[in-house]
Amino acid sequence: MSSIKSTRKMFPSTFCSLVLCALVLNGCWALDLLPNPITGENDAYKTFSFWKIDDKDIDRSIIFSAKTIDNLKRLEENILNAQIAAHKKITVSNADDEAKQTARSALIVEKATTQLISRFCYKNKLSTAKCAQIMHDYNATNTVEPGLHKECTELSQDCTFEQLNNKYRQQSGACNHKYSPSLGQALTTYKRLLNPIYTDGIHSFKRSVTKKFVLPSARAVSERMIQRESDNMPSGRFTVAFAHWGEFVEHDLAQTVSHKMVHFDSSINCCTPDGNKLAPRHIHPFCSAIEVPNDDKFYGDKNVKCLSYVRSMGGLRGDCSFGPLDQLNQATHYLDGSQIYGNDEEQTKSLRNGIRGQMRHSQNFLPKEEHFKENEMKCREDKNCYEAGDSRANSHPQLTALHTIFLREHNRLAEKLSELNPHWNDEKLFEEARRVLIAEVQHITYDEWLPLLLSKDDMNKMAAREYQDVVNPAVSNSFATAAVRFIKSLIPEKIQLFNEDRTLNSSLNLGDHLYKTHIIEAMDLNQFLRGLTTQKSRKLDLAYTKDLVDLHGSELLGLDVISLDIQRGRDHGLPGYNAYRKLCGLRSARVFNDLLDNIAPEEVKKLSQVYNHPDDIDLIIGGLAETPKKDSVVGETFACILADQFRRTREGDRYFYSFINSRKPWEFTSKQIEEIQKVTLSKIICDNADVESVQPEAFLPISNSNQLTKCHDLPGLNLSLWKD
Numbered sequence: 035m036s037s038i039k040s041t042r043k044m045f046p047s048t049f050c051s052l053v054l055c056a057l058v059l060n061g062c063w064a065l066d067l068l069p070n071p072i073t074g075e076n077d078a079y080k081t082f083s084f085w086k087i088d089d090k091d092i093d094r095s096i097i098f099s100a101k102t103i104d105n106l107k108r109l110e111e112n113i114l115n116a117q118i119a120a121h122k123k124i125t126v127s128n129a130d131d132e133a134k135q136t137a138r139s140a141l142i143v144e145k146a147t148t149q150l151i152s153r154f155c156y157k158n159k160l161s162t163a164k165c166a167q168i169m170h171d172y173n174a175t176n177t178v179e180p181g182l183h184k185e186c187t188e189l190s191q192d193c194t195f196e197q198l199n200n201k202y203r204q205q206s207g208a209c210n211h212k213y214s215p216s217l218g219q220a221l222t223t224y225k226r227l228l229n230p231i232y233t234d235g236i237h238s239f240k241r242s243v244t245k246k247f248v249l250p251s252a253r254a255v256s257e258r259m260i261q262r263e264s265d266n267m268p269s270g271r272f273t274v275a276f277a278h279w280g281e282f283v284e285h286d287l288a289q290t291v292s293h294k295m296v297h298f299d300s301s302i303n304c305c306t307p308d309g310n311k312l313a314p315r316h317i318h319p320f321c322s323a324i325e326v327p328n329d330d331k332f333y334g335d336k337n338v339k340c341l342s343y344v345r346s347m348g349g350l351r352g353d354c355s356f357g358p359l360d361q362l363n364q365a366t367h368y369l370d371g372s373q374i375y376g377n378d379e380e381q382t383k384s385l386r387n388g389i390r391g392q393m394r395h396s397q398n399f400l401p402k403e404e405h406f407k408e409n410e411m412k413c414r415e416d417k418n419c420y421e422a423g424d425s426r427a428n429s430h431p432q433l434t435a436l437h438t439i440f441l442r443e444h445n446r447l448a449e450k451l452s453e454l455n456p457h458w459n460d461e462k463l464f465e466e467a468r469r470v471l472i473a474e475v476q477h478i479t480y481d482e483w484l485p486l487l488l489s490k491d492d493m494n495k496m497a498a499r500e501y502q503d504v505v506n507p508a509v510s511n512s513f514a515t516a517a518v519r520f521i522k523s524l525i526p527e528k529i530q531l532f533n534e535d536r537t538l539n540s541s542l543n544l545g546d547h548l549y550k551t552h553i554i555e556a557m558d559l560n561q562f563l564r565g566l567t568t569q570k571s572r573k574l575d576l577a578y579t580k581d582l583v584d585l586h587g588s589e590l591l592g593l594d595v596i597s598l599d600i601q602r603g604r605d606h607g608l609p610g611y612n613a614y615r616k617l618c619g620l621r622s623a624r625v626f627n628d629l630l631d632n633i634a635p636e637e638v639k640k641l642s643q644v645y646n647h648p649d650d651i652d653l654i655i656g657g658l659a660e661t662p663k664k665d666s667v668v669g670e671t672f673a674c675i676l677a678d679q680f681r682r683t684r685e686g687d688r689y690f691y692s693f694i695n696s697r698k699p700w701e702f703t704s705k706q707i708e709e710i711q712k713v714t715l716s717k718i719i720c721d722n723a724d725v726e727s728v729q730p731e732a733f734l735p736i737s738n739s740n741q742l743t744k745c746h747d748l749p750g751l752n753l754s755l756w757k758d
Contacts, residue, residue: 166235207366230607309338391448391463473691507686545581611656618674720745
């Protein structure tokens with residue numbers, strides 16, 4: 035390490051172009067490129083160009099691009115006048131105003147990159163892919179375009195001494211990394227494990243490697259590869275709490291948002307309300323609708339030909355460089371409770387009540403959303419939405435139940451701390467309660483959940499170490515867009531509600547209660563919580579509950595999560611499954627039978643019937659098709675991507691709760707850490723709900739080795755160590 039530090043001192047600007055940090059994952063080497071100390075960016079793209087593009091060339095391209103975007107206004111007016119905008123549409127993840135501005139700046143950079151390529155690359159006879167990578171050597175930092183210049187300046191702005199030494203992490207994630215203050219903060223781009231693949235090198239969907247065909251429709255892949263099942267599916271080894279904790283963590287780390295109109299605050303629809311194609315004059319450039327095959331078993335007889343898909347918002351890289359499109363993460367890249375508290379100070383402030391460190395609530399439930407937008411039917415026709423740090427808290431009742439428990443946990447912590455320290459003001463109480471709750475979330479994730487998800491071998495390879503300032507914590511695109519999405523395969527069709535003696539009270543259809551989460555109040559939250567820890571999840575495979583892949587109706591039309599995940603992967607330029615196999619140490623498949631080393635023969639046969647070449651297989655489909663590793667939920671490739679992410683999430687977070695080596699003001703004492711590590715999800719449920727007993731390990735079913743235990747017998751957090 036000392037030699038690395040000396041190299042940095044000698045060559046600070048080129049340090050990360052020269053040094054690669056290798057991480058052993060699952061018996062293979064996966065590259066984790068060091069972030070540049072100045073920009074925090076990976077240098078995977080860095081190359082040397084054969085010409086010089088000067089500032090005047092850059093400004094001409096940016097001015098041209100900004101005018102092109104301004105010209106979108108007339109098209110958007112025509113779409114609105116034709117009433118094609120997405121009215122009464124379920125919006126899974128809403129873009130905030132700042133995200134929309136960042137996406138506009140990223141769009142300028144994207145179009146400027148295309149314009150520069152057309153001017154400089156074609157005459158030099160370079161491929162668009164090669165030229166797109168060369169464009170990373172140039173940036174828009176000194177542009178004359180005011181909005182873009184402002185955002186680039188903010189991304190590179192240094193933190194103050196006070197910010198860098200603040201005991202409490204910023205809500206936005208800023209100033210966590212001391213070399214690159216914007217690294218890991220909300221509204222920055224996902225990290226790439228592999229260079230993106232776009233047909234034009236910049237943003238257009240890739241084609242089949244055979245070059246003769248387009249890739250099969252995402253819906254066609256879903257229809258042919260995904261088995262539709264009801265609740266007679268085989269159960270997994272875990273409770274549904276395991277699946278929904280995965281969602282909870284996913285929402286903490288990643289929030290991909292779809293484009294809205296550039297000039298109007300309106301969502302975009304890419305199909306007619308009844309699922310047919312729009313006239314060309316009404317198709318927004320951000321549309322990449324999913325084509326429904328004529329022989330679709332579910333939609334075929336309903337005359338549905340089109341499922342709406344709006345492309346994800348792009349973002350600016352930390353150095354504001356040109357190059358291929360990278361997507362925006364609206365969440366912070368840290369495991370910091372942002373799904374509970376929000377991603378910026380303004381949002382956090384709106385969730386607080388300003389009294390004794392408490393968060394707002396409505397009769398001990400999440401507060402009701404006050405600013406409902408008519409064109410965003412995310413809570414269905416009743417408009418009964420909850421307000422939380424993340425709008426996806428309204429997705430389904432069991433996820434809402436988890437959010438409710440952690441709202442109550444924050445307020446419980448703040449109340450106890452107030453009793454211990456009556457002289458603390460509202461701000462101190464809020465931040466201390468938030469700090470403890472984030473530590474609880476991190477502990478449950480790393481010490482309860484991950485050891486069940488990953489094999490012992492994987493866990494040993496990502497064993498806890500201290501904070502590493504050369505580790506890039508940014509969430510990888512392949513993690514957010516594919517690997518962590520395995521969770522959806524685990525969710526059963528029925529939501530089971532249980533009495534205190536664990537007899538089944540009733541069952542609800544998941545599809546009937548998507549975005550209708552106020553049911554947790556009408557039918558008793560405690561029954562939902564017992565259901566979380568009693569009902570079994572599904573096992574991981576290529577079978578999904580039909581309510582997640584086949585839904586029809588004015589708001590739910592096209593809510594096929596696997597089709598959307600496939601299309602999103604292509605939108606984000608993710609290389610195919612075969613490329614990630616190679617990254618993770620498996621042999622690259624030249625023919626489909628080469629996949630038999632870790633995919634069952636019947637699945638390989640289906641893959642060969644759906645795709646033209648192994649390189650065409652979408653990452654999420656290949657990952658789901660893999661046979662799980664021993665002692666693991668997922669197969670080799672997803673395990674590799676997941677382990678890489680969770681290692682970097684911990685080691686790249688200066689505020690991670692268990693780091694005590696540097697004696698900074700945000701560190702817990704060793705005794706406080708011991709107390710935090712007594713906390714379990716079961717104990718948090720006990721402390722914040724009206725349940726008498728629960729098994730010690732909430733993610734595992736009740737058994738002889740995991741028996742129901744009285745709540746008062748479960749160990750918990752002793753807050754007396756936080757008394758001044």
